[in-house]
Amino acid sequence: MTKRKKENTDLKNQIYRTVADSTAIETGESICELEKKLKNNDSKFNWLTLA
Template sequence: MKSRTTRSKITKQQIYRSVASSTAIETGETVQKIEQNLKQYQAQAKATGLAH
């Protein structure tokens, strides 16, 4: 029999942190600044009806 593994739920916060840290390594900016920008752009996109 195969054993089943349980998957943890991936949150938006975890995705933002992952993208931000990867981008920070490439660009030299801080993770916090990039993460803040990602959240800001997402909020703007929702407000204008883009990228749902």
């Protein structure tokens, strides 16, 4: 894996973690479960992307 691709993957994982953490605070759900839901491509909103 190239350095740039690894940086993009790391950034994407950080975004998932941040969104899951914020949502967990509001909903009381587990951060791990929310991360799995975000990474799951079977979502009805999978055409939406994170910033």
